[in-house]
Amino acid sequence: MATTSRFGCPLDNPDLMIASLPAVLGFVPEKSLVLVTAADGEMGAVLRIDLPDGDTGPLFELAEVAAVAEPEVAVAIIVDGEGAGCRMCAEDYREWTQLLTEELAERHVELIAAHVVDVVDAGGRWYCADGCGRSGRVADPTASPLALAAVLDGRRLYARRADLVAVVTPTEPERAAGLARLLDKADGVERCDIGSRIEFALASAAQIAAGSALSDDDLVRLGTSLDHPQVRDTLYALAVGDGAGPAESLWADLSRRLPVPWRAEALVLLAFSAYARGDGPLAGIALDAALSCEPGHNMAGMLDQALRSGIRPEEIRDLARTGYRIAAELGIPLPPRRLFGRRAG
Known part of the structure; x- marks a missing residue:
């Protein structure tokens, strides 16, 4: 059964889930690792860190913070335009995914998927971090249900986190x-x-x-x-x-x-x-x-x-x-x- 957020975005549909990230985070993530959690069929916390640069400590902290609200499952999204097609980067992605899987499991949270995407924009290319073979194109972030909800709430969405x-x-x-x-x-x-x-x-x-x-x-x-x-x-x-x-x-x-x-x-x-x-x-x-x-x-x-x-x-x-x-x-x-x-x- 698909795990769906309260805004109707299925967590097993990466095209839509990745497109929803700018509305949730308030900006378009770049060079980021995003963890989306869910429980009882609703999206929970959405957490972002910079991509680890030789230090996996932030991944331990990410798992610890994610577990505070006691979610059932989580999905990891690695945003890295420069790493697309990089064999060495793919090894890093698998290492990060494995570490997150283990750390979340110790806290009774299941990492059900991990995806890599080059750019969070319409047509951006995503694929499985663990080499499962799945891939696809990102939907239009401006047309996502979460983007609509943000506009109705009067929230401004920023092009970059720095903004x-x-x-x-x-x-x-x-x-x-x-x-x-x-x-x-x-x-x-x-x-x-x-x-x-x-x-x-x-x-x-x-x-x-x-x-x-x-x-x-x-x-x-x-x-x-x-x-x-x-x-x-x-x-x-x-x-x-x-x-x-x-x-x-x-x-x-x-x-x-x-x-x-x-x-x-x-x-x-x-x-x-x-x-x-x-x-x-x-x-x-x-x-x-x-x-x-x-x-x-x-x-x-x-x-x-x-x-x-x-x-x-x-x-x-x-x-x-x-x-x-x-x-x-x-x-x-x-x-x-x-x-x-x-x-x-």
Whole structure:
């Protein structure tokens, strides 16, 4: 019996499964090893690493992370345009596949197939990594059910992983250094000022959405605001409200402009917003950056573990209730909660 994702993509149909990868990952993978897991007839985690370069350690870690959500089966996809037809590369593919098979089996996960593809695009050529003889052509990624679902969810798909990483990459290091000095000298948030700080964040989100840049004074005020637990906890609620788009644009802007460690809070707000609307790729990129800034960040660590464990967005959204409660206690109106629909499948 074919194992099928909840979007109707059979895992034993490599043409369609490989075509679905850009919509799942948020970008077109290159020089990558992708592991797709499934359980109870539904697609689970989709994990990507760079192709091993003489070090098989990442493969052990990949198997360990994949097993966290206790999937039943997995499929490996090796994306390597340069290795197509390379006899030495084929030996590497078989070695990686065998290692993954053994490591996953120890964790009660069966690797049911491994494929090599030159390019994840319409007409790309795939074949079995173990030399079974099966081969075929990749379907059009833009026409996959997952791509359609991503568009309906308002997700942007990137041509390369580097383009997705650029969403949170600092753009003005010299300005950030100056902001760090200003933030060090800035006063903290007084209790009587919490409400006005939240309102200022809402106004700043509208300003960014309108295409107006934030001044240094604005950035310092926002940086100190995000450092305050009650302000920050309230702002998490924006991820599930009608103003989620402008708020997410603000968090992305702050994550590129604020210096360490202040940018960590903006990154976690961005990650939570992306996770809440089902954009796992952006959430993962933001969480990686946040944990690099502040390895012990509690919220970042919790969201990262949830994402790796396959916790669904609807379960994460419940965390926003605290923000609405705090806002109600302060008498601050927040945008009404969105109604998140269910995808057909």
